[in-house]
Amino acid sequence: MAFSLLRVVSSIEISAGLGFADSDSSSLVANTAGEVVMSSEQKVYDVVLKQAALVKDQKRSEIVVDVKPDMVIPGTMYLLKEAYDRCGEVCAEYAKTFYLGTLLMTPERRRAIWAIYVWCRRTDELVDGHNASHITPTALDRWELRLEDLFAARPYDMLDAALSDTVSRFPVDIQPFKDMIEGMRMDLKKSRYENFDELYLYCYYVAGTVGLMSVPVMGIAPESKATTESVYNAALALGIANQLTNILRDVGEDARRGRIYLPQDELAEAGLSDEDIFNGKVTDKWRNFMKIQIKRARMFFKQAEQGVTELSQASRWPVWASLLLYRQILDEIEANDYNNFTKRAYVSKAKKLLSLPMAYGKSLISPLSHTQSSLLRV
Numbered sequence: 001m002a003f004s005l006l007r008v009v010s011s012i013e014i015s016a017g018l019g020f021a022d023s024d025s026s027s028l029v030a031n032t033a034g035e036v037v038m039s040s041e042q043k044v045y046d047v048v049l050k051q052a053a054l055v056k057d058q059k060r061s062e063i064v065v066d067v068k069p070d071m072v073i074p075g076t077m078y079l080l081k082e083a084y085d086r087c088g089e090v091c092a093e094y095a096k097t098f099y100l101g102t103l104l105m106t107p108e109r110r111r112a113i114w115a116i117y118v119w120c121r122r123t124d125e126l127v128d129g130h131n132a133s134h135i136t137p138t139a140l141d142r143w144e145l146r147l148e149d150l151f152a153a154r155p156y157d158m159l160d161a162a163l164s165d166t167v168s169r170f171p172v173d174i175q176p177f178k179d180m181i182e183g184m185r186m187d188l189k190k191s192r193y194e195n196f197d198e199l200y201l202y203c204y205y206v207a208g209t210v211g212l213m214s215v216p217v218m219g220i221a222p223e224s225k226a227t228t229e230s231v232y233n234a235a236l237a238l239g240i241a242n243q244l245t246n247i248l249r250d251v252g253e254d255a256r257r258g259r260i261y262l263p264q265d266e267l268a269e270a271g272l273s274d275e276d277i278f279n280g281k282v283t284d285k286w287r288n289f290m291k292i293q294i295k296r297a298r299m300f301f302k303q304a305e306q307g308v309t310e311l312s313q314a315s316r317w318p319v320w321a322s323l324l325l326y327r328q329i330l331d332e333i334e335a336n337d338y339n340n341f342t343k344r345a346y347v348s349k350a351k352k353l354l355s356l357p358m359a360y361g362k363s364l365i366s367p368l369s370h371t372q373s374s375l376l377r378v
């Protein structure tokens with residue numbers, strides 16, 4: 001079955017050291033009513049297939065960006081250049097290391113990634129920014145209509161115009177963008193996750209989607225023998241790994257907002273309750289629970305690693321850099337003796353600097369010399 005690269009890894013599989021199971025059982029899960037339903041992983045895989053097919057086609061209609069009248073300043077090209085430059089500035093301000101990494105990419109790809117970054121940042125700001133307390137599902141519905149408009153070459157503002165141009169040049173599907181908005185909706189109404197299947201879906205919505213949005217722009221190396229689907233799966237895995245890491249780093253901070261992004265069934269299995277999280281005491285039960293969660297996040301990073309080498313040469317460095325930097329947050333949680341209640345795990349400047357040449361070295365490995373790849377076409 002094509003759907004074998006990515007598996008929902010249950011805590012039992014992890015603690016038993018089994019890693020990925022070899023049956024197809026993970027495509028089905030039981031919901032809270034005890035009914036057997038399609039797993040989140042299976043649902044997400046359908047989006048992966050759709051995006052991969054779009055990339056294979058590479059057939060995009062020529063869309064001329066039609067800018068709203070109130071935005072017209074002499075010459076559309078000039079406006080677009082300004083719009084992209086502004087995206088670059090936002091990116092440099094919020095994610096310096098990542099911005100530096102994009103400078104190695106071709107100018108067209110670099111500015112497209114900035115435009116995607118800015119849209120993601122703005123979407124997250126809706127629920128996490130200064131005006132977050134005023135955000136309603138209706139506001140998110142309006143944001144989604146605006147997204148549809150920009151995909152139809154009717155951008156609402158300058159930053160939308162940059163993304164509108166990007167999606168007309170690269171085979172980017174709208175679904176991952178809609179799904180990210182869905183993740184923000186989920187954040188408005190949900191503060192507990194029954195099991196890993198539910199958490200996986202949330203992580204896909206808010207972070208796995210970023211991988212699916214980015215790969216069509218970053219490009220797969222022409223010499224890559226990997227299947228398109230497998231590269232998309234790896235991209236998805238990187239988003240999931242990053243978000244799981246985010247969650248593990250921010251347990252205390254989230255709890256102070258009344259939120260627990262941890263599988264309730266696994267907490268119970270470890271003998272822990274919501275109260276334990278709110279009390280924020282590092283106990284052996286907590287350490288053991290955290291060890292399992294960290295192990296799972298590392299498995300997703302491992303899965304992502306297999307795909308980075310398949311990306312086009314110039315795109316590998318920023319991705320390796322982000323993977324190595326983010327993964328180190330897990331090491332820091334361990335170094336803090338699993339106190340993620342009151343200590344924020346962060347990677348020091350020195351470690352960050354050291355990661356950059358390391359990432360560069362890894363980015364020089366091309367798919368051809370990557371003979372161990374398990375992503376090869378058969």
Ligand SMILES: CC(C)=CCC/C(C)=C/CC/C(C)=C/CC/C(C)=C/[C@@H]1[C@@H](COP(=O)(O)OP(=O)(O)O)[C@]1(C)CC/C=C(\C)CC/C=C(\C)CCC=C(C)C
Nearest residue numbers: 116117120121124207210211214234235239242307318322
């Ligand atoms: C084959 C292969 C491995 C390809 C690489 C694919 C790829 C580029 C994957 C990117 C994965 C990635 C960086 C995911 C972002 C995960 C993330 C941190 C999501 C955050 C969501 C919400 O988190 P939360 O609110 O809990 O946390 P904060 O306190 O707010 O941080 C996000 C904030 C969603 C918004 C995401 C962004 C702003 C980042 C968007 C990034 C890009 C478009 C660029 C990605 C490119 C590179 C090179 C990393």
Ligand SMILES: [Mn+2]
Nearest residue numbers: 124125127128
């Ligand atoms: Mn956020």
